[in-house]
Amino acid sequence: MLSAVAARKARLAASQAQNTTPVAASPPPSQTKQKAPPQSTSQKPPSSKRKSTAAAGGTAAKKKRREQPARYFAQASADAFKAQDDVIVVDESDAESSFSSSESSEEDVAAPRRTRAWSPSAPLADSSDEDDGDGDEPIVLDYPLPAPLDQVSVEPASALSSFDPVLDQNVFHLAPASETAPKSTVLLLRSGETVALLGTYTLTVLRGTITLAGVQLSASHTTHPVYAPRSSPIPIIQCRLSRSTSSTGRAPLLPALPERIADASPHFDAVLMLQELHTGIEGLGRICRTFDACFAPARWHRNLPRFDLGLDTMYFLARQTPDVSPLVVPPSWDAAIGTVMPPPDVDEHTLLGQGATYLVRGPKNAGKSTFARLLLNRLLSRYQRVAYLECDLGQSEFTPGGMVSLNVVERPVFGPPFSHPSVPHASHYIGATSPKNSPSHYLESLQALIQLYHAELQDAALDEQPNDSRITSIVPLVVNTMGWTKGLGADLERKVEEIIEPAHIFTFAAPSPEDEWNVAGPSHSHPGGATVHAVESVPPSSLASYYSAADHRNISMLSYFHAVFPSDAPSTSSPLATAWDTSLPLCAQPPYQLDCQTALDQLVLTGAGTEDVVPSEVHRALPGALVALVTCEPGTLHSDSDTVSPSTLPYSQGAPPPSPHASRCLGLALVRGVRPHPHARLQLLTPVPARLLGEARVLVMGEMQLPVWGMLDFRTLDGGGDVAGVEKGRVPYLRWGKGEGAGGERRRVRRNLMRRGQM
Template sequence: MLSAVAARKAALAASQASTPPEPTATAGSSSGSASGSNSTPQPKAKSKRKLSTQQARPDAKKPKKNKSQPKAKTASKPVSDDFKSQADVIVVDSEEDEDDSDSGMSILEDFDPLELAKSAAQIPVKRAWSPSQPVVDSSDEEDDQVGVVDISSILPNVRTATREVEDDRVLSTFKPEPGSNIFTLTKEESSKLGLADTATLVGLISTDTLCLLGACNLTVLRGSVTLCGTTLQPSTTSYPIYAPRSAPLPVIRVNPKSETSTFDLPEHLHQFHAVISLQELKTNVQGLSRICRSFEGVFEPSRWQRSSTESPFGISGLYLVRRLSKECHVFNLPPSWAEALDRVAVHRDNVLGGAYIVKGPKNSGKSTFARTLMNRLLQSYRRVAFLECDLGQSEFTPGGMVALNIISKPVFGPPFTHPILPKYAHYIGSTTPRSSPSHYLEAISALLQTYRLDIQTPDLDGTEDDDERIFDVIPIIVNTMGWSKGLGADLTQQIESMLEPTDIFDIHAPAREDWSVAPPPVPIGGQRNGYGAYHDYSTMEATTALVHTLDFVPSSSAAAGYTPSDHRALSIMSYFHARYPVDAVPNQWDEVAVQSWDVSRPLCAVPPYQVDCGVAFDKIVLAGAGSEDVVEEEIGNVLNGAIVGFVSCEPGTVDMEISGPESGSGISTTGIPYSRNSSPPSPASSNCVGIGLIRGVSSPTTTTSSSGESGPPKTYFHILTPLPHSLLENARVLVKGEMELPVWGMLDFRNFDDKEASGDIGDVAGVDRDNVPFLQWGKAPEGAYGAEKRRVRRNLMRRGQM
């Protein structure tokens, strides 16, 4: 950061550059002439000084080798590392300053950064090899523009004015003043307004913006506000808000088209255009960051962000973000997205119960737009069907399944904060349909048929309610996967043909050569996929759908350093630690959402269900590449520690034939109803209610009847699942795919301090590290092929490099 003295000198240098230069001699130029200045040499007070510990390098340039001369054989001597010995700051000294180089004065006390930048830019300095990319020098083209010289590459600790404008954009213009625009209510005062617990009222005027970080419950009491592209009207409904740093932060703005309040508010609150209520959200969702250490502290400001955040609401875990920083990103609605959403609202008046499909490449904002579209449709419809076709990053269910959900309330937060129990789903068992594309399409076709027959036009009576939204039609949104090339593009096109959409939202990515320009136009009969390549669909029938072309929005999670595999791991761990109502019986129209998360114990310390495999299940199926090679004797080892899907089938549709080694009673010796080369149940007659974890498999034991005869062997499973008991009763088929439990699910995170998290893992409370299943500490036993990582030497040099 520039000091005040340096800032004044920069302004003085800029003013001197605008005055006519005085004629001077050109011979014997000093550092001032080298920097492009035509004025007389500066006095000694303007000199650039070096640090007292820095030594001058007389041989800054290495002599060029003459290839025609033969190489002389010299004695070997140690080669010095030029990269380590070079200075961090390039200092340009004049001849008259050499006597004062050891004065001990800091270089930051009297230097002109603009002159230093121009001087260093004109002196070619060769650096030793560095892994970083070379800095592009454009100072020669902008020599006359002193005010736009970029010195960020020379002085990395100095922030230019351009970067300050970019990184310090104001997000929250709301200025909290307790007693003036922030009011804390007691339980009695909150109950009069229909609020369950203590609350904080926030009064907003038309120019106020409010950016939140953390988690809270939001209720609109007066006026209306916009949040993540959705308008919230005054009502008694509380909306859970989840705003971690790993996702775009929501910004609350006052809607100019405000409606009158239905609440009896005091007179002093009528001066505000909008009044909202903020309450503490007690779900323990913050504890998920203890389990997945990649997301540690995402609901709190980072240490670099603490200066721009504050907590004026008196609510635990809720912060007000004042300025934008590189650790967080906000939700911005691009103009093309806003235009498409407005056109959907107009198009809805003509075609009720529309079918909408969202497609585009990966990391393009596809899932974010699908969530925003769902929230926007919930302003006109009471319920919206959401068909999830993205196996890797599902919105409401863990990965590995295609699911049809019915949503009745807007959601504000990333996918791991709102898992629900699906209405209808089919378990694929993988994060990509590459190994089973036919089963993938068959499952989606069955879900679309279920939607048209049972969901699209429900038999409901909503005339008695005051809700004016449409209740007799439920539209559908299809969120496709981000695999937009080759087989992935063909699968997406077949899904579109099966859906027959009324609106197509196509996100176009700019060409890979230049991501800063707009994408080229789509040729007639062509459909753009990921990076400018096209698939020719001119032979197919023309669609009558309304096509919306959307801008490419880079993923904020990738910019924050989170990969899709990190989000998949967090989504699975959120599912297994979620707590649903134990006695909940999901009906056809209302979703069963998570109530809280139990993060007090790891999965290795949670009491499991002990299930007799031969009694509880009719069939166990292995799906995915290589599953056909598993013999019956090894099925217990394969299922040990596996993620499985619980599938309920219609009566009479399950083949219970057992093959393989058999005992005298005709039952498999493993006690597990498994047979090789079995295919998953047909999606037309089955339904996946959820997934579970088989934490342990016992050895088969032989039973003996009362008459002394040997009975069938018994094998017990230890199963972990958050599903209610009512759903597990009819799920008598287990399907294991290619998905595996993340390593975070195998660790015991209790008393896991920073030293242990860095790699020095010791014994923790509850479960000793040597007893954690499926994990081995230290080196593998000697003699096992591939058990130990081979050492790769990368310091070998060629003969010419010696």
């Protein structure tokens, strides 16, 4: 091939034929001023600016730099490339580097590289450097030149869906059976195709096998609700070639579908039915504006062309955008979970003596909660019920923050934590996002929950279902631990392992080599008898820059208070929220009124500083506070109700919280108001079903606070109006404007300071 050197040689020869004297040739417009002979300092007109010593000392260097381009062009007549060959053999791997180097060399010959007076990465040269022998050499900073526009390669956005939707070929719209029935769409997938959907929908596998968020789903009559907001990684649907369809042909469709779909389905490997899911969860974005329209594409991506599936609550995503991230399951997660799953044809009686407790541990932001949710969903494919013990106070899976809870789950959960709040089977209120202020109460609460699991759930057999082959005689336990792995957190983590005595431990590799969570191999034995499985940590998602841990904690708290739980939930599992009522803000909802003399036995304040609250001032500390609704066993609570007057609350200063071994937390409530006279009454807002409120006779107040978003009125928030009919300046517990006192002003940070070497 013809090299760039030969091409440059031909261009120089053509230019010499036109101008035999290169020095007399007119330079480019940018070099016209540099061609003039240098003038002395005395011949220059006096300048109005005052020159510094460094500027005066650098005059000689500047004159030499200006003369350098003329001397360079004067030597251009002597072609240095005449002695070289015209043809140079270049490998294909070096083609791009040769082309880019020739382009940069051509620019160097045409015009000299401009010098910079100051660089943020290199110190300025002082006057003493001008006396060195290198003064005639031009100062050139080594920085890459920008490539031409035709050479810049723009990477396309990564594809989220390999499925190519075509209406009436692999996408079919179904007419609703009635006016109130949701719309339906049927998708026909081939093996290996992926589908990414944003929004809320229900999924039913009619034929074949798919994986959703790493969980395998086969054809059944079960409908799975899916919540896929932009604030969390999007679950991906992937078609898998099942053994039954590959060996024995296509299985029949479960429900009776139209003939046009039945005729097209034999050419595909899986048939899915998608339906709209109207639960009101989208209204949480109006309350917490950080998550506004998180179940829909962002406003700067809504105008992008996309295929319409005909459903109002979901959107088809073909390619990834900066604010959308897919849920990726690493291979080590599949391998680790596969080693603990029971075989499909195993006799469940042989599993009775084996341990079925799985603990997930590791540092924060490693993917523990996502892995624990995946492990829970995988176990539900082999067991009818799975228990979930939440030890992370800051990022709980089924309850708001500040609680340790034991939940019993019967169906897989597909969505972030705020999409499936529950009424736990048993829980205890710590009242903070960290156990650092009450470590003993934290450990005692976990010990009470694990004892309850062994006594009531571990070997609680259920009646066998006719079409369900899952194991019913064993309820495995998944334990999600906190990410505090240093200092006191490491000591608490070891205590938790001693209390739970897990059979399998999934440990995440820590970013630092000296962290104690690192293990040598993929699996090894634990001193306590558990098998340790090492899994890789996932890199931080790009969504972390949009939504912080505090944002997720706020939306979980607000989702809990606006959730609607079923009133007649089964006793075998923890009821999950089925809808969300966001028609009114919390400040406008009618509360429950509690007569403290007849319905309240004790009021307890926990947390730092609460021991200083005297009984005469407790009614000032309760308004706007979060309290736990606690039920205690009869005879275990020491109450002074006989000495309490009707106008005071049953509060004892410095009283400890109820013992976790003799009490349970039913849920949280918000104290909307207190009326101490003439009879003490409390106004409470709580989503706990009314059938359970009669058991709660103890209120425990901790350090948790309601997010500010929950105190505002979203109906008038855009216009800056009142809050539930009250002017902004008269709203209690809230203050607009700047803070008062020392430290109330916003801290100012200077970022224009230079290092010593840059001065």
